[in-house]
Amino acid sequence: MRKFKLVIIVFCFCAAIVLVAALTANFKDNSGKTSQNQGLDIYYVNTDTLEIKSEKENVDGASPDEILNNAIKAMKSKPNDEELHSAIPDNVDVLSIKATNQTAYVDFSSGYYELGKSEEMCLRGALVWTLTGLYFVDNVDITIEGSPLLKTDGEKYGDANRENTIISASIVADPATTVKVIDLYFSNADGTGLNKEERKIEVNKNQPLEKYVMEELIKGPYDEGNVATVPSETKIRNISTTDGICYVDLSSDFVTKHNGGTTGETLTVYSIVDSLTALDNIDKVQFLIEGEKQDEFKGHMEFSQPFEAKDVSP
Numbered sequence: 001m002r003k004f005k006l007v008i009i010v011f012c013f014c015a016a017i018v019l020v021a022a023l024t025a026n027f028k029d030n031s032g033k034t035s036q037n038q039g040l041d042i043y044y045v046n047t048d049t050l051e052i053k054s055e056k057e058n059v060d061g062a063s064p065d066e067i068l069n070n071a072i073k074a075m076k077s078k079p080n081d082e083e084l085h086s087a088i089p090d091n092v093d094v095l096s097i098k099a100t101n102q103t104a105y106v107d108f109s110s111g112y113y114e115l116g117k118s119e120e121m122c123l124r125g126a127l128v129w130t131l132t133g134l135y136f137v138d139n140v141d142i143t144i145e146g147s148p149l150l151k152t153d154g155e156k157y158g159d160a161n162r163e164n165t166i167i168s169a170s171i172v173a174d175p176a177t178t179v180k181v182i183d184l185y186f187s188n189a190d191g192t193g194l195n196k197e198e199r200k201i202e203v204n205k206n207q208p209l210e211k212y213v214m215e216e217l218i219k220g221p222y223d224e225g226n227v228a229t230v231p232s233e234t235k236i237r238n239i240s241t242t243d244g245i246c247y248v249d250l251s252s253d254f255v256t257k258h259n260g261g262t263t264g265e266t267l268t269v270y271s272i273v274d275s276l277t278a279l280d281n282i283d284k285v286q287f288l289i290e291g292e293k294q295d296e297f298k299g300h301m302e303f304s305q306p307f308e309a310k311d312v313s314p
Contacts, residue, residue, distance in 0.1 A: 190314075193267075245285070273310065
């Protein structure tokens, strides 16, 4: 009898150990998702073949948001397979990530706009398939510095999941870029007025067209006889349009590297204003230098108020 009781005690003790282990260990549900997330599939890319492959990594955290951040850290880490690389390039930062109602909200830096088509597809696929492996994530919503990710036709991508997101970059997806023709204004050769120059450029639908206009103005003219009006050292700190006013925030080089003079200042200002207001959504242009309004440009132009387009023909 004592032997039988001993067997029962040993059996109960072992059962208790198994039960505790089952409650505290990581587990997978029928969908393949991991809870407490050890052994999460982290997706990386083979940059030569553009294949996306996964490696198991231990990912945990005290809260869903902490788990998400640790999953991103794992995605950015170096995989064990030397042929694989992180699908998140160094120039793309994750500004924020959080989870609500089974959806992970991921906000990327503007470096996302610089990705090529294949790079963007690989990143999006790896991100979605990694995060939806978590027990509390069914969908992923991607934004770029707070703005929704858009398709070529301007439609919002919306929630991404394993059913609508491919993980093979060899499959042709909706192209991220399109071709636009923009009007740019540069000084004529003798500095007496502005000449219009049409330029065909490839643009990303997720990036404001006004930024492309400024970038092309800084590059300078292509047509013979036209002269650049914006110092090549100028950097675009920020550019956005609200209620028809385009706010152009430029580096101090725009001022310090400019030769000055009444005519030179006029041609520079209106080469920018006339180029930007040629876009349908812009009526006026407000200049900022290093984030601040300036009272004057180089001593000859009042600079604190928005500018409207002006005909500065030769």
